[in-house]
Amino acid sequence: xxxxxxxxxxxxVTLLGGLAGAGAAAHLFASTEKSAAAAGASGMQQTxxxxxxxxxxxVAQRAYESYLKGHCMYGSFEAIVGTVADQLGGPxxxxxxxxxxxxxxxxxxxxTLCGSLNGSVAxxxxxxxxxxxxxxxxxxxxxxxxxxNFYPKGAKFPxxxxxAGTPLCHESIAHWCKKAEKKSYSPxxxxxxxxxxxxxxxxxVVLLNEQAxxxxxxxxGLSKQAQGCSGCHEKGGMVENIRAKMECGECxxxxxxxGHGK
Amino acid sequence: xxxxxxxxxxxxVTLLGGLAGAGAAAHLFASTEKSAAAAGASGMQQTxxxxxxxxxxxVAQRAYESYLKGHCMYGSFEAIVGTVADQLGGPxxxxxxxxxxxxxxxxxxxxTLCGSLNGSVAxxxxxxxxxxxxxxxxxxxxxxxxxxNFYPKGAKFPxxxxxAGTPLCHESIAHWCKKAEKKSYSPxxxxxxxxxxxxxxxxxVVLLNEQAxxxxxxxxGLSKQAQGCSGCHEKGGMVENIRAKMECGECxxxxxxxGHGK
Numbered sequence: 469x470x471x472x473x474x475x476x477x478x479x480x481v482t483l484l485g486g487l488a489g490a491g492a493a494a495h496l497f498a499s500t501e502k503s504a505a506a507a508g509a510s511g512m513q514q515t516x517x518x519x520x521x522x523x524x525x526x527v528a529q530r531a532y533e534s535y536l537k538g539h540c541m542y543g544s545f546e547a548i549v550g551t552v553a554d555q556l557g558g559p560x561x562x563x564x565x566x567x568x569x570x571x572x573x574x575x576x577x578x579x580t581l582c583g584s585l586n587g588s589v590a591x592x593x594x595x596x597x598x599x600x601x602x603x604x605x606x607x608x609x610x611x612x613x614x615x616x617n618f619y620p621k622g623a624k625f626p627x628x629x630x631x632a633g634t635p636l637c638h639e640s641i642a643h644w645c646k647k648a649e650k651k652s653y654s655p656x657x658x659x660x661x662x663x664x665x666x667x668x669x670x671x672x673v674v675l676l677n678e679q680a681x682x683x684x685x686x687x688x689g690l691s692k693q694a695q696g697c698s699g700c701h702e703k704g705g706m707v708e709n710i711r712a713k714m715e716c717g718e719c720x721x722x723x724x725x726x727g728h729g730k
Numbered sequence: 731x732x733x734x735x736x737x738x739x740x741x742x743v744t745l746l747g748g749l750a751g752a753g754a755a756a757h758l759f760a761s762t763e764k765s766a767a768a769a770g771a772s773g774m775q776q777t778x779x780x781x782x783x784x785x786x787x788x789v790a791q792r793a794y795e796s797y798l799k800g801h802c803m804y805g806s807f808e809a810i811v812g813t814v815a816d817q818l819g820g821p822x823x824x825x826x827x828x829x830x831x832x833x834x835x836x837x838x839x840x841x842t843l844c845g846s847l848n849g850s851v852a853x854x855x856x857x858x859x860x861x862x863x864x865x866x867x868x869x870x871x872x873x874x875x876x877x878x879n880f881y882p883k884g885a886k887f888p889x890x891x892x893x894a895g896t897p898l899c900h901e902s903i904a905h906w907c908k909k910a911e912k913k914s915y916s917p918x919x920x921x922x923x924x925x926x927x928x929x930x931x932x933x934x935v936v937l938l939n940e941q942a943x944x945x946x947x948x949x950x951g952l953s954k955q956a957q958g959c960s961g962c963h964e965k966g967g968m969v970e971n972i973r974a975k976m977e978c979g980e981c982x983x984x985x986x987x988x989g990h991g992k
Binding site: 511513514515517562563564565566567569573574576578581585589590592593594600603604607634638642651652653703709712713714719720722 | 965
């Protein structure tokens, strides 16, 4: 699938304010988390942690360097939360960041959820008083944005951007390999996942900063194709057998080609 | 796809010792994590945290109850790590568990990685001196085991077990809905994801206990179908555009039906 078709599917997040109906907006914002403060937690256990706007580029550079130490999920989480912890000091600096090495390659090479997303949304949940719209923004952006869009110091290969199509590791890698004409075990792909980690961590900080500045997060609209799937498979549909915001047709190509459901 | 065909695809983990070749075993064990202790970390930041065998059923019951408070990822992680933290005391009890609410419904409803897995593998990475084989065991088991297989006190609906097919949320839910003849937004499905959270957390503890007792983890073999895909798409293959251990044919049905690659 070429880039133009992908852009038709789900428009970039910043363009989406007018596309989502009131129902979608209500759905996204309804599940706003109550902070742990309300539950009587204290210190480091109290969420969200205090957050002041960060420098997105500095966090992105740190994410690239952390990726080289502990892969994608560790890289994005350590860069965002580690920067906050450096500011807060005390027990905040004692967080066991190494636990997030598990997210490498979509969980220890299983190629499920992209680790740069897994780490970034964990950071968002830890740092935001209302994480859900930020998470939805970041996930939707990841599906359609040409990435990586941040190239850190130390990166040595030419910039090649591709659209992931879904938040899943193997889709993201396969699309990039095709665009770059490189193999999945090549040094170029290894570096690309580092620059991707930097790019996703950077975008998470942009969103956290916007929220901290009082900007209302825009919601995203499902693609027309996914809306068609949801009509039967989501809540209230004839089948109602899933709960999903992810793009459908990237994997379920047979159904798309056959005109299933039309 | 019926249950018998699924069992043909990837045999249960406990049967798999003899199926994986030396190459696969080397691949699984090669990326064993160096503990953060070696890097000079101390206290709560030092991983793995001290681990003594836990009662799998007690953790499972706690996971179900935590699921009711913070959904699937929070439920599995809080039950396993919270039980360890209760034993260790001190700063270990200060961990910000609420951050794992993001994993609900495959990350805030996106239906990617099952949250009960996301939380359980995070716990494994935090608690195990050699997490990779445990994570691979748990992920492979989740794909093919009839689940939920633990029904906690407080659960009220009839037991219905299904095979997820992949580690992804929407696949897991869709298969269960078909087997149970229930909808994805039904109270039965909501309870099922709680009993699933209990079941997956329980299995993670079983694996952690086996490792603590010195038992060598068995590796798993890819299904014949996935081996066929990997022959071209994985390392050294003609295409080499992915890195994955996940089952392929569950989603890429068009390729399977068309005999793609044969």
